[in-house]
Amino acid sequence: MSGVETVRVAADEDGLRLDRWFKRRYPQITHGRLEKWLRQGYVRVDGRRAKAGFRLEAEQSVRVPPLGDGDVRPPAPERTAAPVSDAETKALLARVIHQDDQIIILDKPAGMAVQGGTGVRRHLDGMLDALRFGGERPRLVHRLDKDTSGVLVLARNARSAAALAKAFRSRDVRKLYWAAVVGVPKPLEGRIDLALAKLPGRGGERMAPDMDGGQRAITDFRVIERAGRRAAWMALEPLTGRTHQLRAHCAALGTPILGDGKYGESGAFLAGTDLSRKLHLHARALELPRPGGGIISAEAPLPEHMRETWRFFGFMEEDLCAAAFQPDGGSNAFTRKRKS
Numbered sequence: 001m002s003g004v005e006t007v008r009v010a011a012d013e014d015g016l017r018l019d020r021w022f023k024r025r026y027p028q029i030t031h032g033r034l035e036k037w038l039r040q041g042y043v044r045v046d047g048r049r050a051k052a053g054f055r056l057e058a059e060q061s062v063r064v065p066p067l068g069d070g071d072v073r074p075p076a077p078e079r080t081a082a083p084v085s086d087a088e089t090k091a092l093l094a095r096v097i098h099q100d101d102q103i104i105i106l107d108k109p110a111g112m113a114v115q116g117g118t119g120v121r122r123h124l125d126g127m128l129d130a131l132r133f134g135g136e137r138p139r140l141v142h143r144l145d146k147d148t149s150g151v152l153v154l155a156r157n158a159r160s161a162a163a164l165a166k167a168f169r170s171r172d173v174r175k176l177y178w179a180a181v182v183g184v185p186k187p188l189e190g191r192i193d194l195a196l197a198k199l200p201g202r203g204g205e206r207m208a209p210d211m212d213g214g215q216r217a218i219t220d221f222r223v224i225e226r227a228g229r230r231a232a233w234m235a236l237e238p239l240t241g242r243t244h245q246l247r248a249h250c251a252a253l254g255t256p257i258l259g260d261g262k263y264g265e266s267g268a269f270l271a272g273t274d275l276s277r278k279l280h281l282h283a284r285a286l287e288l289p290r291p292g293g294g295i296i297s298a299e300a301p302l303p304e305h306m307r308e309t310w311r312f313f314g315f316m317e318e319d320l321c322a323a324a325f326q327p328d329g330g331s332n333a334f335t336r337k338r339k340s
Contacts, residue, residue: 150283
């Protein structure tokens with residue numbers, strides 16, 4: 001039997017429910033045992049009792065009671081990430097957009113998982129030793145879906161990780177996404193304020209509108225260009241950070257993101273074209289406070305499958321090569337006049 005542990009919450013665990021944190025850190029502990037510990041007050045966060053649904057914050061301390069033999073599952077087989085090859089290291093280094101002594105900003109490719117999971121052996125988190133640059137192993141401070149490309153931030157030390165996690169949690173970070181959607185939304189710009197909740201079932205993580213039991217989710221949107229009534233290029237600015245928020249919100253508008261079969265089913269594809277069936281959602285730009293002072297803005301160019309779609313519809317990406325965020329706080333994707 002091991003003794004009491006005090007475990008620090010990592011930056012990439014910020015916002016995680018306490019019960020899910022235990023499942024991730026201690027998969028051998030049964031749910032029943034955890035619930036008993038919580039009822040008896042054996043588990044504490046920063047010295048205080050907490051419930052299963054308590055949302056953890058980076059750098060908090062969790063008291064973990066001794067791991068006895070009762071109600072304990074056999075430990076899951078340990079997953080080890082495959083060594084990072086020279087070619088993978090070179091490719092990852094080529095995707096560094098910004099680097100300083102506090103943060104690293106990457107242009108994450110579509111199709112790369114940020115973290116491991118069932119059946120996922122190759123993921124960014126397992127490759128971060130390639131980005132040490134002579135310092136500590138970088139830490140994840142936020143996530144992008146596997147099939148979403150674009151700007152991703154890493155912290156270079158624990159202090160920066162805590163500061164960045166707090167910035168993302170307090171919404172001091174501004175995020176701008178570009179998407180190609182099937183159809184054209186009406187109106188052409190506005191705000192989506194639609195609560196989302198996770199659907200039960202085994203079909204993978206999926207969110208659905210739920211005004212009663214869901215979490216509030218808000219997205220500002222604007223059509224930048226359109227191809228008749230067939231498709232549109234949209235700028236999306238999430239003001240909250242729910243799972244699959246942009247994908248679920250675009251589907252709720254009746255204009256699913258091109259290639260998003262999970263939320264748009266067959267309506268997310270354009271028949272009679274050779275357009276890529278990959279998800280057309282890209283984290284175009286991000287603006288955030290730099291740990292230690294100042295503001296950093298970073299942009300990522302469109303991935304090739306989206307460039308091909310832009311060319312197909314005649315969308316003029318080169319018109320938006322200036323900084324994504326204007327000094328007055330307005331992004332040029334939101335201030336640029338639409339093409340009629």
